[in-house]
Amino acid sequence: MLTARENYLIAAKGGKPERVPVFPEDCNIFMPDFWHERDPETGADFCNVKWKVNDAGEMPRTDWKAMEEIGDWRETVKFPIVSEMDWEGMAQRFRETSDPDKVNIAMLNTNGIFLIPINMLGWVDGLCAICDEPEELEAFVARITDFFIEVLDYIGNYIHPDIVFSGDDFASTTGPFLSRDIFREMYVPYLRKINDKIHEIGALAEFHCCGNCQYLISEFIGDVDTDICQLPEPNLQLESDKAKYGSKLVLTGGWDRHGEGSMPGSSEEAVRRSVHTAIDTYGKDGALIFWDGGIIGTSEDSRQKMEWLLDEVHKYGREVYQK
Template sequence: MAAHGEKPLWVPSFIEDSNVFMPDFWMEVDPDTGTDFCNIRWLENDAGRMPDGRWRAIENLDQWRETVKFPDLSSLDWKEIAECFKLMSDSEKVDIAMLNTNGIFLIPIDMIGWVDGLCAIYEEPEELEAFISAITDFLVEIVKYLGEYIHPDIVFTGDDLAAANGPFISKEVWDFMYKPYFKKIIEAIHEIGALAEFHCCGNCQFLIDEFLEIGVDICQLPEPNASLMQKKEQYGNKLVLTGGWDRHSTAAFPGASEEIVRQSVHKAIDAYGKNGGLIFWDGGIVGTSEDSQKKMAWVLDELTKYGKIVYQQ
């Protein structure tokens, strides 16, 4: 109900109320080099799995064709994969298929770095667009297999197109370089009968309008800010959000009290989901410290308590 912009019986949790499927090949790396099928090297730390900024997968953008080895999707045993997912899933929960996390924007950047990746938009637009088109075709092909074998309620896709101060790209760049390809991905998701959830970190500003225009059903925007609040007030429950919790507030500071953390859950729900259309997510509290673990426990417990009654009042 929340995913369709309705006012549900309680505030659902993105983590607790879903079965999440993701194809294994996104996480597979060469045991010797730590690189994936795009030759991006990944490192594990307290913040999660991040690309190694010291590593260049390619020296020049036009090398992507001989470097990227897209997995052969037809060779995978999708029937067995689907059966394993079904056995591990709770039939009472929503099925979410993770199409990708890094996508047509971030993959080229992760391969050649932020400076060269952004400069390529202006210096090598035809080559960059050819690469973007190839990634898009691969993602669309994955969607077809997801539809045939996994039958998800929601397909999760996205790209981190924005930083704290705003989008990395202009409206003009979005229009000519990225919008047609993101739209193609969203249309493929709808064709298999699933809702499209789009993740984007940062202050998305004008991109929120664009996400809705290309057909995104759920916007996973884990960075609450004034711009997001304005868009929520403008669109109401047409803008369905996954997120709400402010991971930059005092509740996220080291040593924040239980009272402050619990109150932050009320604030998130009241601000972004008072009439529904909110799938609560803490934005990914990271770290293994005792402080982080306590925060996660308090947030989840308060979501269970307040989230169960807020729509009944």
């Protein structure tokens, strides 16, 4: 029997494992400390963004702007000094809490070259900056990229991950926030630079972009050279992409967070059926790492659905590859 790590990496590389792996259950997850650090006086992060906690995690506060104009980023952002971080300590804590039979995933970022400027300016001013001040925005994007690449050097030297996760939500439930041309011109070169560095340190590159990704999928696995696409919204376009790319399109996700199995009061039958639908649609031949999306909530109803869902993943996720 394969370990969780061995099984997971077969799927992550586009293969057909013994059983459907599950994120984050089969993973050891590392994230650098600086993402959680807040200024003790202002409560802001290093980008001067203030956060509010809710059931979905942390969201930027809407009553606070980190800066007024995109050109203010040089005076506003206080990039941590990577060489002065306690990498030995972080690595030691990671080893102490890790299961050697699970896959090691380093989370480089959940907010990146797209969302950091948006979080700092707000959605309206942030999106307007793309059109109104592209040169200034690109200078900021390039600086964030350089910071991430420096962090990746240390992650490679101290953590030795199997997979590096990075993320930016370029899409909503209705589609990408940007045109394909803008995405290619402003973001693809820097996303590719990050992924090239991930590959250089010997890891697979996983990119998180929840929402209705549409054209983004072909960009992610094409010019951006992403190995694993995390949590694109299940829909007919994603099914078409899966049929087109086959095992080249490795997905973390697959479960419909807006489907019958996710609705308040969903029956046990509906929840278990939703697991079969996800695996049969996106992972029947492998190349799927199952994830519910991590936003199902904390109520008793949600807890019960999670029990049914994970139980069915463990059952059907093993049966499906033995047929």
